[in-house]
Amino acid sequence: MKNFTRRQIALGGGALAGGLLLPAHADNYPQRDITFVNPWSAGGSTDAIVRQYSKLMEKVLAGNINVENRTGGSGTIGVGSVVRAKPDGYTIGYAGNSTLVYQPMVMKGLAWSKPEDLQPLVKLNSMPTLLAVRADSPVKDWADFLKDVQAKPNQVRVGVAGLRTSADLEMQQINMAARTKMRIVPFTGGSGESVLALLGGRVEAMAGYTDGLRGHVQANAMRVIAVFQKGRYEPFPDATPVGDQSGFTSATLLPACNYVIGPKGMPKEVLDKLVNGSRQVVTSDEFKAFAQRAGLVLDPMGPNEVRAELQRVVGTYETLIKYLNANKS
Amino acid sequence: MKTQPAFSSHSKRIGYFVTGAIGLLLSAAYLLLSRDYPFGSMDQPGARVWPTVVGLMMIVASLFVLWEAWWMQPTDQFELPAGAGAKRVALMIVLLVGYFAALEYVGQLISSAIFCVLFMRLASPLSWPRLIVASLALAGGLYVVFVVLLKIPLPKGIFGY
Amino acid sequence: MSSFDGLMHGFAIACTMQNLIAAFLGALAGTLVGVLPGLGPLGGIALILPITYSFDPTTGLIAMAGIFYGAMYGGSTTAILINVPGEVASAITCLDGYQLTRKGRAGAALTIVAAGSFVGGTASVLGIMLLSPAVSRAALMFGPPEYFAMLLGGLLIFSRISGGTLAAGLFPMTIGLLLATVGQEAVTGEQRFIFGINELSPGFTLVAVVIGLFAVAEIMHLVATKEDHIAPVSIKLRDLMPTKEEWRRSFWPMGRGTLVGFVMGALPGPPSSMSSFASYRLEQAVSKYRHELGTGAIEGVAGPETANNAAATATLIPLLAMGIPFGAITALMMSSLMIHGITPGPLLMVNYPDLFWGLIASMYIGNVMLVILNVPLVGVWVSLLRVPQYIFLPMIVLLTIIGAYSVNNSMLDVWLLPLIGCVGFILNKLDFRMAPMVIGLVLGPLVEKHLRESLILSGGDISTFWSSSVAVVTWIVVLLVLFLGYLVRPKEVAADD
Numbered sequence: 001m002k003n004f005t006r007r008q009i010a011l012g013g014g015a016l017a018g019g020l021l022l023p024a025h026a027d028n029y030p031q032r033d034i035t036f037v038n039p040w041s042a043g044g045s046t047d048a049i050v051r052q053y054s055k056l057m058e059k060v061l062a063g064n065i066n067v068e069n070r071t072g073g074s075g076t077i078g079v080g081s082v083v084r085a086k087p088d089g090y091t092i093g094y095a096g097n098s099t100l101v102y103q104p105m106v107m108k109g110l111a112w113s114k115p116e117d118l119q120p121l122v123k124l125n126s127m128p129t130l131l132a133v134r135a136d137s138p139v140k141d142w143a144d145f146l147k148d149v150q151a152k153p154n155q156v157r158v159g160v161a162g163l164r165t166s167a168d169l170e171m172q173q174i175n176m177a178a179r180t181k182m183r184i185v186p187f188t189g190g191s192g193e194s195v196l197a198l199l200g201g202r203v204e205a206m207a208g209y210t211d212g213l214r215g216h217v218q219a220n221a222m223r224v225i226a227v228f229q230k231g232r233y234e235p236f237p238d239a240t241p242v243g244d245q246s247g248f249t250s251a252t253l254l255p256a257c258n259y260v261i262g263p264k265g266m267p268k269e270v271l272d273k274l275v276n277g278s279r280q281v282v283t284s285d286e287f288k289a290f291a292q293r294a295g296l297v298l299d300p301m302g303p304n305e306v307r308a309e310l311q312r313v314v315g316t317y318e319t320l321i322k323y324l325n326a327n328k329s
Numbered sequence: 330m331k332t333q334p335a336f337s338s339h340s341k342r343i344g345y346f347v348t349g350a351i352g353l354l355l356s357a358a359y360l361l362l363s364r365d366y367p368f369g370s371m372d373q374p375g376a377r378v379w380p381t382v383v384g385l386m387m388i389v390a391s392l393f394v395l396w397e398a399w400w401m402q403p404t405d406q407f408e409l410p411a412g413a414g415a416k417r418v419a420l421m422i423v424l425l426v427g428y429f430a431a432l433e434y435v436g437q438l439i440s441s442a443i444f445c446v447l448f449m450r451l452a453s454p455l456s457w458p459r460l461i462v463a464s465l466a467l468a469g470g471l472y473v474v475f476v477v478l479l480k481i482p483l484p485k486g487i488f489g490y
Numbered sequence: 491m492s493s494f495d496g497l498m499h500g501f502a503i504a505c506t507m508q509n510l511i512a513a514f515l516g517a518l519a520g521t522l523v524g525v526l527p528g529l530g531p532l533g534g535i536a537l538i539l540p541i542t543y544s545f546d547p548t549t550g551l552i553a554m555a556g557i558f559y560g561a562m563y564g565g566s567t568t569a570i571l572i573n574v575p576g577e578v579a580s581a582i583t584c585l586d587g588y589q590l591t592r593k594g595r596a597g598a599a600l601t602i603v604a605a606g607s608f609v610g611g612t613a614s615v616l617g618i619m620l621l622s623p624a625v626s627r628a629a630l631m632f633g634p635p636e637y638f639a640m641l642l643g644g645l646l647i648f649s650r651i652s653g654g655t656l657a658a659g660l661f662p663m664t665i666g667l668l669l670a671t672v673g674q675e676a677v678t679g680e681q682r683f684i685f686g687i688n689e690l691s692p693g694f695t696l697v698a699v700v701i702g703l704f705a706v707a708e709i710m711h712l713v714a715t716k717e718d719h720i721a722p723v724s725i726k727l728r729d730l731m732p733t734k735e736e737w738r739r740s741f742w743p744m745g746r747g748t749l750v751g752f753v754m755g756a757l758p759g760p761p762s763s764m765s766s767f768a769s770y771r772l773e774q775a776v777s778k779y780r781h782e783l784g785t786g787a788i789e790g791v792a793g794p795e796t797a798n799n800a801a802a803t804a805t806l807i808p809l810l811a812m813g814i815p816f817g818a819i820t821a822l823m824m825s826s827l828m829i830h831g832i833t834p835g836p837l838l839m840v841n842y843p844d845l846f847w848g849l850i851a852s853m854y855i856g857n858v859m860l861v862i863l864n865v866p867l868v869g870v871w872v873s874l875l876r877v878p879q880y881i882f883l884p885m886i887v888l889l890t891i892i893g894a895y896s897v898n899n900s901m902l903d904v905w906l907l908p909l910i911g912c913v914g915f916i917l918n919k920l921d922f923r924m925a926p927m928v929i930g931l932v933l934g935p936l937v938e939k940h941l942r943e944s945l946i947l948s949g950g951d952i953s954t955f956w957s958s959s960v961a962v963v964t965w966i967v968v969l970l971v972l973f974l975g976y977l978v979r980p981k982e983v984a985a986d987d
Contacts, residue, residue, distance in 0.1 A: 048828050051540060051543075052829065054540075068899075077691065154949065162676075163678060183946070186946075192808070192815055193758070195812075196758060196814060199812075200631070200633055202633045211828055211833075215813035215834050215836065216813065218833065218835055218837055219837045294828060345657075348917075352664075359683075363682075366682060370950065372945060372948075374942045375678065376675045376680035376682060378941070379671065379938035380671050383664065383667045383671060384668075386667065387665075387667075390660040390664040393660055394657040394661050397655055397657045407920050408919055409919060410710075414713075414715065418714050428891075429901070429904055433901060441888050444884065445888070448884045449881070453878070455880070467881070467884065467888070475892055475896075483892060483895060483896070484895070
């Protein structure tokens with residue numbers, strides 16, 4: 001995790017202010033509304049982050065940002081439209097690492113095939129996958145769960161909200177790393193369905209994210225037994241951080257990481273404004289407070305670090321895909 | 330309410346036979362195309378399962394259509410536009426196609442205005458000046474409400490409208 | 491806090507100036523949004539979402555709920571007046587509503603709709619207040635195998651929804667099922683039948699198909715016949731208001747519609763847009779005037795529109811009682827709550843009583859506001875019919891195109907309109923029914939989804955479809971409904987054909 005030094009922020013802020021205060025400057029970006037593409041449907045957990053970011057960015061850039069939902073293709077349609085957009089800084093978008101790195105490996109004809117084909121602007125957050133069981137489940141913690149799964153191949157069902165989403169890929173990774181055979185059941189109607197399935201006893205566990213689970217944990221209907229990251233996870237301090245367990249290196253962890261991206265080839269002044277502005281937004285107190293409420297893990301990164309992070313995930317996904325293809329029934 | 334003789338009658342029985350035949354052909358093509366997708370296994374059903382069910386249902390439905398055609402009275406009729414009516418419908422379809430094609434090039438505002446003018450010329454006895462005014466008012470009014478007020482994205486042509 | 495105390499507390503909150511204005515504006519915006527074909531409550535709520543951040547969460551939620559059930563009021567307006575459904579749920583209202591307009595009873599129909607919507611909405615709020623815990627428990631009893639039974643049964647039951655012969659309903663329904671399979675399949679991500687056209691990946695947009703089927707086909711018919719006006723128009727108050735007879739006939743359909751709507755809205759499986767279809771089908775089965783359905787029977791408008799509003803309000807139950815949003819609209823509401831730091835969950839009622847009861851009280855108020863708003867509007871809408879057809883028609887065409895495009899920003903949807911319109915036009919002339927096609931489009935993907943989920947969950951064991959008692963009961967109910975008509979009135983049913 002690299003934090004931006006105050007100097008960088010000051011420089012960035014100064015450049016921004018300078019850019020805005022000099023009307024005679026050739027670059028008066030933004031001169032019109034910016035479109036921010038959300039490749040997921042309105043009302044998903046992405047919505048809150050996207051709108052929060054836009055709200056704060058509007059103030060920083062002194063412009064108007066319109067959030068547009070362009071859904072479909074597991075996020076590829078929306079992301080594709082950003083990658084293909086004119087690189088004038090008026091179209092940017094939201095993208096997760098599974099859409100950016102995993103999808104091009106399994107889908108043909110996308111507008112990008114590797115992280116170099118687009119311009120990352122900032123990393124917004126990571127959301128670690130959580131594993132939850134019903135409150136009355138005999139499984140007490142991660143160790144129990146692992147034993148259970150190893151003893152009963154193909155019998156333990158774990159619900160996830162959609163095929164090849166980060167939660168699904170994470171559980172497949174665990175299957176691969178621990179050589180277990182959990183039956184992963186994709187529910188396509190959103191996380192609500194896997195919650196209902198868990199509460200109704202139709203699956204033994206579910207993998208999801210904080211926002212969908214917190215209310216139920218508070219009501220003592222569910223327990224979160226594991227979090228797939230290294231180190232304690234504040235919202236659920238009792239959950240075992242699987243990244244700290246032996247046998248599960250950081251390569252097996254695939255938190256959902258979300259970024260703001262733009263098309264390749266934007267002019268330098270525009271790019272700088274976007275990058276610095278985004279940096280300001282994600283390090284601001286307001287954003288931090290929002291993240292805390294929503295259970296997001298903030299991990300501010302600039303474009304180069306994002307590229308590096310995406311590159312690291314490529315290897316993990318490639319191995320996972322080989323494993324999935326080999327085990328297709 | 331004036332109703333003009335804008336329709337001609339055709340045998341419903343033949344209509345049903347044709348429809349049933351088209352249905353069978355469609356289902357056959359559909360089932361053939363769905364061979365591209367995997368059946369999967371019982372515990373991991375693939376993308377071909379449901380289309381197969383649908384294709385079979387469509388075959389059954391088409392057979393029902395043919396069955397009803399068989400038992401239909403030869404005198405049962407149905408109406409399709411003919412003469413003046415058919416010309417009007419055909420012209421309207423041509424207009425619509427032109428309108429849609431123009432949408433991406435000259436944008437919503439302009440193509441809508443042009444469409445209105447042509448359509449109203451086709452359908453009413455108004456003179457050109459009044460037509461143009463009415464069209465601009467209509468297209469312009471809708472533009473203001475939807476694009477400006479509600480900020481709904483609509484095709485923007487090369488002129489930016 | 492007992493229900494009564496809670497409600498009183500809620501009224502205190504709902505009656506603040508800020509919340510009253512929010513409710514009114516929400517309801518107004520919702521009505522307008524509902525009237526416009528294509529643009530639905532989802533778009534409306536997404537538009538105001540950023541604005542709600544600056545207010546407190548209760549106010550925001552009140553406004554959003556207002557838009558939601560307001561849209562259910564408005565959606566039927568265009569369906570009745572010009573055969574253009576405002577959204578999918580209003581498609582069935584086109585059947586009898588438009589015929590009523592042709593008979594000169596547009597005003598009466600609109601008034602009945604306003605009244606029915608009020609009844610459905612209010613009763614549903616009552617249901618939320620009193621039945622939320624029971625509904626939550628019931629929701630847990632249904633899983634994929636049970637929903638499969640229910641929805642497959644729905645498909646079969648609704649195939650006869652518009653009367654006519656068996657083929658007249660079944661054939662278009664299978665077309666609808668077929669169209670629904672085009673696009674990216676949700677579970678495996680397989681792209682089916684798109685022939686390389688990426689725009690088809692999300693599948694055919696439901697709203698575009700519905701508009702094409704009903705509106706465009708009707709426009710073609712009007713152009714062909716070149717009538718001067720769509721319907722005889724009189725704005726005498728007597729003709730605007732329903733007759734005593736019409737009120738009397740609407741009474742039971744409204745009651746039945748409320749029940750059907752509430753159940754379908756509260757259960758996560760069946761889509762709430764099908765509530766109006768279910769009500770229509772019910773009226774077909776049990777109403778004394780069922781032989782008039784399709785030619786302008788008031789039952790065909792009273793029942794479905796009541797069910798519509800009851801369902802829309804009832805969909806809030808999973809969100810409020812369990813913190814689980816179903817459908818994009820409730821998901822948006824949940825997202826707005828989360829931005830304010832409120833985590834919806836089973837404890838919402840306990841932790842945030844202000845929010846819960848304030849919302850409930852506001853929904854009562856909102857329904858009243860809507861009735862007061864809509865009844866005078868009836869005169870306005872009906873007088874629109876006086877506009878000569880050559881202005882009216884292009885306006886409708888433009889509206890439908892804006893509506894179709896705005897759903898997905900896709901020109902494909904616009905091109906779809908005349909295509910589906912032509913198909914619908916011809917099939918209509920041949921006496922095939924269009925409503926079953928909509929049902930195929932909506933229910934088809936859901937039946938497939940639950941089929942596969944059931945098999946994945948059971949590990950390939952088919953007996954899962956009849957192993958739980960709820961599933962067995964559902965199958966029995968489906969079979970009863972399907973064949974009851976034949977058993978009880980075999981002669982009548984034969985005469986229908």
